[in-house]
Amino acid sequence: MQLKTKITLGFVAMLALLLGIGGYAYFAVQRLDANSRTILRANFYTIELGQQMLRALDHMETAPEAPDALPQFERALTREAGNLTEPGEQALVDSLTQNLATYQRLLVTAPAAAQLTQLERLRRQTHRVIDLNVQALTAKNSASNQATERASRYLLACISLALLVGLGLVLSVPEAAVTPLRKVTAAIRHASRGNYHQTIPVESHDEFGTVASAFNHLLIQLQEFRASTTADLITERNRMESLVNSLDEGLLLIDQHRRILLANPTAAELLGVPAAQLVGQPADELAQQNDLLRSLLAPLEAPRRQQALAEAPLLTITQHNEEAYFRLTVHDIVSFNKAADEMQFVGHILALRNVSDFKRLDQVKSNFLATVSHELKTPLSSMNINLRLLQDERLPAEERQRITGSIRQETQRLQRMVSELLDVSRLDAGAGIQLDVHPTDISQVVSYATDTVQAQLNDKRLHLEINLPSNLPQALADVEKTTWVLINLLANAIRYSPTGETLLVRAAVVGAAVQVCVQDRGPGIAAEHHDRIFQRFAQIPDKSGYRGGSGLGLSIAREFITSQGGRLWVESELGMGSTFCFTLPLAS
Structure with a gap:
C-alpha cells in the first residue's frame, strides 16, 4: 500500500471517529431535550392544573358564594381532560367530572354539610391526579438521568477510542515517514564519501520503495560513471589542451x-x-x-x-x-x-x-580615401583650369574644342568613379545586382566598349586589335553590366600599357561558355597578387605593378560576372603583361 494511501486512511478514520462522536453527542442532546420537553408538556403541566383546581376548591370551601371559584375549577378540569398522558389518568378525570356535576346539583338542593363532603371528595381525587403525575415525573426523570449517564459513557468510550487512534497515528505516521528517510540519508552519506555499494533495502512498494529503487539504480550508474571518469577526464583534458593550443x-x-x-x-x-x-x-x-x-x-x-x-x-x-x-x-x-x-x-x-587584418583593412581604407581624394582632386583641378581658359574669348575655336573634349573626359572619369562607389555601397547594403539577362551578341558588347574607350586609346596612341570569330554564338548576359566590365578591363589595360603598344580583345567558345579576354603589354602582376587584386580597396605595394585607382573596379566586375553565371580571372607575370578573361554561359 502506498504511504499516501496509509496516511489518507488514517486521517479518514480520525475524521469518521470525530463525525461519529459529534453525531452521537448531537443525537443524545436532542433526545434529552425532547424528553425534557415531554415532561414539561405532559406531567408538569398536569401538576400545575391540579394546583389550580385545589386552589379553586379551597376558595369554594371558604367562600361558597364566590362567583369565579367554580368556573376556575371547571376550566382547569377541562384543560386536564385535554392533557391525559398517564395510565389511569382518564378514569380519574372522568370521576372528577361526575363528582363536579354532583356538586353542582348539591349547590341547589343539599345542605352545606353535604356540599362540604362532596368538595372533600373532589379534593382527594385531585390529589390523586397530582400524585399520579408526580410519580410519572419522577420515573421519567430517573429514566432521563440513566439515558444521560449511558450517553456519557458512550461518548467517553468514543473519545477514548479517538484518542487511541490519534495517538497511534501520531506515533506511526511520522515514524513511517522518517524511518525510510533515515535509510536514504545514510545511503546518501555513504555515497558522498565514495561508497556506492551501500544500497537501500527495498522493503515495500510504496513511495519510499520507489525512491529506494531509483537511488539504487543511481548508485549503479555512479559506479559505472566512476569507472569511466578517469578516461573521460583525460580525454576532456586533451581536448581542452588541443583547443587552447590551436587558438x-x-x-x-x-x-x-x-x-x-x-x-x-x-x-x-x-x-x-x-x-x-x-x-x-x-x-x-x-x-x-x-x-x-x-x-x-x-x-x-x-x-x-x-x-x-x-x-x-x-x-x-x-x-x-x-x-x-x-x-x-x-x-x-x-x-x-x-x-x-x-x-x-x-x-x-x-x-x-x-588584429593585423583589421589594422591592414583600416590602412587600406585610409589609402582608399587618400586615393579617391586624389582621383577626385586631379580631374576637378584640370576642369577648373580648362573652364578658366574657356572664359578667354580670344581662344581659337580649335583650342576650345580640345579643352571641351578634355573636360568631357575628366567628367566621364568622375562619373565612372562615382558609379563604382555607388555600386559598392549598393552591394554592401545587400541590395543585390539587378540583371536583365537575355541572349546577347558579344560582338555588340565589344563594339560598345571599344567605342567608349576610343578617345583614351587615341590619347596614348594605343592600337586596339579585335579578334572575334564570325560565327561566335550568343551568350546569356546583361548587356549593360557586361559592357561595364569590358570597359573597366580596357580602361585598366590603357592605363598601364606604355604609349604606342597594342591591346588585344579576343573571344572564343570554351566548353559551354563564351570566353572574352583583354590582353595588354603592361608591367604584369606577380602571382601572389592574382587573387588580391579582385578584393575591395586592394592596392599592390610593388611600384612596378598595378597602382592607382580606387581598388573597386575589379571587385565590382567580378561581382557582375559571377552573378551572370560566369567567372573572371587574370593570367599574368611580372614584365610579361596581363590577360584578363571572363566567361558567360552560351544562350543555346
Missing part, C-alpha cells in the same frame, strides 16, 4: 598569486620563451627580463583597468619577419567558494588577439 590568440592564465598556470604555443612564441619555462613561474620575475610580458602585466596594476586597456595602443610584434598588431584583453576569473559561501577571485586570463 591563434596568445593566451596566458595567471592565478591570484601572479603565477603563470598556462601558456599556449602562440603566447610562448610571442614572448619568445618556451611554454615549459613559463608554466609555474612567477609572472613578475619573468617580466623583469621580458619587455612584452611586462607590458601585458602593466594594465593589471592600473586603477581603471578597462579604461587603460581601451586607451592602450596596439602591441606591435614582429612575427615571421612581418609586423603584426595585437590587442590585449584581460578577464578576471572568479569561482564560488562553498566553504565561505561567496564568489572569490582566483586569477586572470590575458589574451593577445591578432
Whole structure:
C-alpha cells in the first residue's frame, strides 16, 4: 500500500471517529431535550392544573358564594381532560367530572354539610391526579438521568477510542515517514564519501520503495560513471589542451598569486620563451627580463583597468619577419567558494588577439580615401583650369574644342568613379545586382566598349586589335553590366600599357561558355597578387605593378560576372603583361 494511501486512511478514520462522536453527542442532546420537553408538556403541566383546581376548591370551601371559584375549577378540569398522558389518568378525570356535576346539583338542593363532603371528595381525587403525575415525573426523570449517564459513557468510550487512534497515528505516521528517510540519508552519506555499494533495502512498494529503487539504480550508474571518469577526464583534458593550443590568440592564465598556470604555443612564441619555462613561474620575475610580458602585466596594476586597456595602443610584434598588431584583453576569473559561501577571485586570463587584418583593412581604407581624394582632386583641378581658359574669348575655336573634349573626359572619369562607389555601397547594403539577362551578341558588347574607350586609346596612341570569330554564338548576359566590365578591363589595360603598344580583345567558345579576354603589354602582376587584386580597396605595394585607382573596379566586375553565371580571372607575370578573361554561359 502506498504511504499516501496509509496516511489518507488514517486521517479518514480520525475524521469518521470525530463525525461519529459529534453525531452521537448531537443525537443524545436532542433526545434529552425532547424528553425534557415531554415532561414539561405532559406531567408538569398536569401538576400545575391540579394546583389550580385545589386552589379553586379551597376558595369554594371558604367562600361558597364566590362567583369565579367554580368556573376556575371547571376550566382547569377541562384543560386536564385535554392533557391525559398517564395510565389511569382518564378514569380519574372522568370521576372528577361526575363528582363536579354532583356538586353542582348539591349547590341547589343539599345542605352545606353535604356540599362540604362532596368538595372533600373532589379534593382527594385531585390529589390523586397530582400524585399520579408526580410519580410519572419522577420515573421519567430517573429514566432521563440513566439515558444521560449511558450517553456519557458512550461518548467517553468514543473519545477514548479517538484518542487511541490519534495517538497511534501520531506515533506511526511520522515514524513511517522518517524511518525510510533515515535509510536514504545514510545511503546518501555513504555515497558522498565514495561508497556506492551501500544500497537501500527495498522493503515495500510504496513511495519510499520507489525512491529506494531509483537511488539504487543511481548508485549503479555512479559506479559505472566512476569507472569511466578517469578516461573521460583525460580525454576532456586533451581536448581542452588541443583547443587552447590551436587558438591563434596568445593566451596566458595567471592565478591570484601572479603565477603563470598556462601558456599556449602562440603566447610562448610571442614572448619568445618556451611554454615549459613559463608554466609555474612567477609572472613578475619573468617580466623583469621580458619587455612584452611586462607590458601585458602593466594594465593589471592600473586603477581603471578597462579604461587603460581601451586607451592602450596596439602591441606591435614582429612575427615571421612581418609586423603584426595585437590587442590585449584581460578577464578576471572568479569561482564560488562553498566553504565561505561567496564568489572569490582566483586569477586572470590575458589574451593577445591578432588584429593585423583589421589594422591592414583600416590602412587600406585610409589609402582608399587618400586615393579617391586624389582621383577626385586631379580631374576637378584640370576642369577648373580648362573652364578658366574657356572664359578667354580670344581662344581659337580649335583650342576650345580640345579643352571641351578634355573636360568631357575628366567628367566621364568622375562619373565612372562615382558609379563604382555607388555600386559598392549598393552591394554592401545587400541590395543585390539587378540583371536583365537575355541572349546577347558579344560582338555588340565589344563594339560598345571599344567605342567608349576610343578617345583614351587615341590619347596614348594605343592600337586596339579585335579578334572575334564570325560565327561566335550568343551568350546569356546583361548587356549593360557586361559592357561595364569590358570597359573597366580596357580602361585598366590603357592605363598601364606604355604609349604606342597594342591591346588585344579576343573571344572564343570554351566548353559551354563564351570566353572574352583583354590582353595588354603592361608591367604584369606577380602571382601572389592574382587573387588580391579582385578584393575591395586592394592596392599592390610593388611600384612596378598595378597602382592607382580606387581598388573597386575589379571587385565590382567580378561581382557582375559571377552573378551572370560566369567567372573572371587574370593570367599574368611580372614584365610579361596581363590577360584578363571572363566567361558567360552560351544562350543555346
